[in-house]
Amino acid sequence: MEFQQVVDRRRMIRSYTDEPVDPAVVRRILTNALHAPSAGFSQGWAFLLLDSPDDVGRFWSSTTPAGEGADAWSGGMVRAPVIVVPMSCKREYIDRYAEGDKGWTDRDESHWPVPYWDIDTGMAGLLILLTATDEGLGACFFGIPPEMTESFRAEFGVPADYAPIGAVTIGHRAGAEPVTGSAATRSRRPLGEVVHRSSW
Numbered sequence: 001m002e003f004q005q006v007v008d009r010r011r012m013i014r015s016y017t018d019e020p021v022d023p024a025v026v027r028r029i030l031t032n033a034l035h036a037p038s039a040g041f042s043q044g045w046a047f048l049l050l051d052s053p054d055d056v057g058r059f060w061s062s063t064t065p066a067g068e069g070a071d072a073w074s075g076g077m078v079r080a081p082v083i084v085v086p087m088s089c090k091r092e093y094i095d096r097y098a099e100g101d102k103g104w105t106d107r108d109e110s111h112w113p114v115p116y117w118d119i120d121t122g123m124a125g126l127l128i129l130l131t132a133t134d135e136g137l138g139a140c141f142f143g144i145p146p147e148m149t150e151s152f153r154a155e156f157g158v159p160a161d162y163a164p165i166g167a168v169t170i171g172h173r174a175g176a177e178p179v180t181g182s183a184a185t186r187s188r189r190p191l192g193e194v195v196h197r198s199s200w
Helices: 003-009 023-033 053-063 072-077 090-096 116-134 146-156
Strands: 045-050 082-088 138-142 167-171
Touching (some): 003 116, 023 045, 023 082, 045 053, 053 146, 082 116, 090 116, 116 138, 116 167
Antiparallel strands (some): 045 082, 082 167, 138 167
16 A cells, blocks of 8 residues: 555544454564654553453453443454554653763753653654554553553553553444544644744
8 A cells, every 4th residue: 555545544443343453464564653753762661462352351341430331332342453552751861861862860850841751752653653554453542440450450460650541443334334433523724724834
């Protein structure tokens, strides 16, 4: 698939079949994620791969608030056979920039105008979405409810210094899914509205 086709076809897919995903494809998806840029080549990220029915079930159990999970969104998402949880690690960035070639030995977080650990991990997440599209698969990036983060950590033994920035379902699309949600009610903003050339 040509790159422009990948970009044009990429969208959040929320309904899957239960057909397994080839492990070689999952490996390619994760390998491509490692090509995301990272400040100072810190690579302060980790990816929790859940690709068995038991592990996928544990994910939904540990991240779904009580009384929720019976809606159409959940019904389509829980069938995805693969979930990847990208996680960022601020410590890796602070440690990297305290090294001799960077020289921020005071380890002061004020050196960082924005949390690049989250931004870089987000870019890795985008490569996961794009590679899934290139493989003819569907994928959806979504957030873990904040109140469920600790139960997720406990369920999977996630270290305290790694923060999930969201999760990505990956699988085979369940038919030609219509455009729904915000994408169905809001149009893409035109280039001229978001690009400010030379000045605002």
